[in-house]
Amino acid sequence: MLAQCAQPTPQAMPVVLSELRSSKTKKTTIPSSPSSTSPHAHQTLTLPQFLSMARKSSLLKQSLATIVVVLLIYAFLNTFLSPTTTAKLETALPSFSSASSISSDVFASRENQLHFPGKPVKVYLYDLPKRFTYGVIEHHSLARGGRPDEDVSKLKYPGHQHMGEWYLFKDLLKPESERFGSPVQKVLDPEEADFFYVPFFSSLSLIVNPARPASGSDKPVYSDEENQVALIEWLEEQVYWRRNNGRDHVIMASDPNALYKVIDKVKNSVLLVCDFGRLKEDQGSLVKDVIVPYSHRINTYSGDISVEDRNTLLFFMGNRFRKEGGKIRDLLFQLLENEEDVIIKHGTQSRESRRAASRGMHTSKFCLNPAGDTPSACRLFDSIVSLCVPVIVSDSIELPFEDVIDYRKIAIFVESNAALKPEFLVSMLRGITTERILEYQKELNEVKHYFQYGVPNGTVNEIWRQVAQKLPFIKLSINRDRRLVKRDLNVRDCSCLCSNQTGIITSL
Numbered sequence: 001m002l003a004q005c006a007q008p009t010p011q012a013m014p015v016v017l018s019e020l021r022s023s024k025t026k027k028t029t030i031p032s033s034p035s036s037t038s039p040h041a042h043q044t045l046t047l048p049q050f051l052s053m054a055r056k057s058s059l060l061k062q063s064l065a066t067i068v069v070v071l072l073i074y075a076f077l078n079t080f081l082s083p084t085t086t087a088k089l090e091t092a093l094p095s096f097s098s099a100s101s102i103s104s105d106v107f108a109s110r111e112n113q114l115h116f117p118g119k120p121v122k123v124y125l126y127d128l129p130k131r132f133t134y135g136v137i138e139h140h141s142l143a144r145g146g147r148p149d150e151d152v153s154k155l156k157y158p159g160h161q162h163m164g165e166w167y168l169f170k171d172l173l174k175p176e177s178e179r180f181g182s183p184v185q186k187v188l189d190p191e192e193a194d195f196f197y198v199p200f201f202s203s204l205s206l207i208v209n210p211a212r213p214a215s216g217s218d219k220p221v222y223s224d225e226e227n228q229v230a231l232i233e234w235l236e237e238q239v240y241w242r243r244n245n246g247r248d249h250v251i252m253a254s255d256p257n258a259l260y261k262v263i264d265k266v267k268n269s270v271l272l273v274c275d276f277g278r279l280k281e282d283q284g285s286l287v288k289d290v291i292v293p294y295s296h297r298i299n300t301y302s303g304d305i306s307v308e309d310r311n312t313l314l315f316f317m318g319n320r321f322r323k324e325g326g327k328i329r330d331l332l333f334q335l336l337e338n339e340e341d342v343i344i345k346h347g348t349q350s351r352e353s354r355r356a357a358s359r360g361m362h363t364s365k366f367c368l369n370p371a372g373d374t375p376s377a378c379r380l381f382d383s384i385v386s387l388c389v390p391v392i393v394s395d396s397i398e399l400p401f402e403d404v405i406d407y408r409k410i411a412i413f414v415e416s417n418a419a420l421k422p423e424f425l426v427s428m429l430r431g432i433t434t435e436r437i438l439e440y441q442k443e444l445n446e447v448k449h450y451f452q453y454g455v456p457n458g459t460v461n462e463i464w465r466q467v468a469q470k471l472p473f474i475k476l477s478i479n480r481d482r483r484l485v486k487r488d489l490n491v492r493d494c495s496c497l498c499s500n501q502t503g504i505i506t507s508l
Helices: 009-019 045-080 083-090 093-116 134-142 166-172 200-204 224-235 239-243 324-336 351-361 377-387 424-430 434-451 459-469 471-483
Strands: 028-031 043-047 120-126 184-187 195-197 250-251 268-271 311-318 342-346 365-368 389-393
Touching: 028 195, 043 250, 120 166, 120 459, 134 200, 166 200, 166 250, 166 459, 184 459, 200 224, 200 250, 268 459, 311 324, 311 351, 311 424, 324 342, 342 471, 351 365, 351 377, 365 377, 377 389, 377 434, 434 459, 459 471
Parallel strands: 120 184, 120 195, 195 250, 250 268, 311 342, 311 365, 365 389
Antiparallel strands: 028 043
């Protein structure tokens, strides 16, 4: 390089120093090009100018070398890594191409299994014989003096706290374009389905026969038990039920006694239940099943968040005498019925009772929610849509949608033993400030849509979201069953590992 050549060697050092001393007077002469036509035969430069030119020449050569290297790299890539050559390399190097393929398959499989946003879980609606759907509605109507209808599909499900089974059925009957915001996709081909929904109206079937049949009725008595047995017979004929022993099927049994005769036949399925009060440990659990809310029977409160028109401290209206855990109701009646600014009275299911309950809940700060025959009751969800702060006295209660709702923000939990202490409950409630009550009401207003079956993006969509979240466990169970040898059937199944032995602590 010129820059390196211009540096003086040790032997030339005296000469260079001599030249530097006389640089003010002496000139260095460099011959011009022989073909130059300049009038000057020679160009005279000083030493600094000469060194500057040498450095510029060095930079120019480095730049040219860099350009050449870049061009060579481009030529190499264009020649050896063209699509055709890449395919040849993949054939020649199977380890790399296989690794790439395996990686791609793993990620694709994981995406299908976890169902990331944009890949909804697919649900197939069984076309059950009408005896299990509209036929139940027809028998309910006939048992109450109704007239037969040639087209039973025009019948409407009667108002009932277990109307969830009707809303889910109607949701899957809609065209997919009308199921706005649904976390699951309805499919018409069962081969595409992740889940199979069985739309048996199991809760309505329980109450088809009224306590007092319509006078003069000669209609045959409807048998819920016969329908339960017939349903199992129909399911066991379906290839998709037999394929996985019903594990990927979804069945609603919101009434605690629904499907009681055949529950062991459907316990592998995803059960939609209001609580586990009547289920054994190997029949239902939080691992595979979904807790759903009762359909509220009280009108939704439409007023402002306020305590101005809520003059009653605590309100309860319902059946005073219940069985099992509901026996606490009678004890609470005895403690509270004479308290000032507390309304607690016996009431049964009727239109007048619902109107009175609506007025009471809409004008009360707190609503008492003791256990019924089972830990949960419809009254809790009436309280929520009324913005009447629930006071829950039910030690074994399970609550819906707890992954998105923190119930401590919308309700007060009181242990049964504490609630039965004289003066404890009313003293605690009277000590809660107005500001705190308003905070409860604000939170209730934010979450009340989760408990409204008839509103867009309400209870129905949330139930489907909860079902979709069960898919990884269902797939695990199915694959596990396929590799295991069936052993002692008296041993509890692994799906009951999450026991429902719950208890509450007083939250204030």
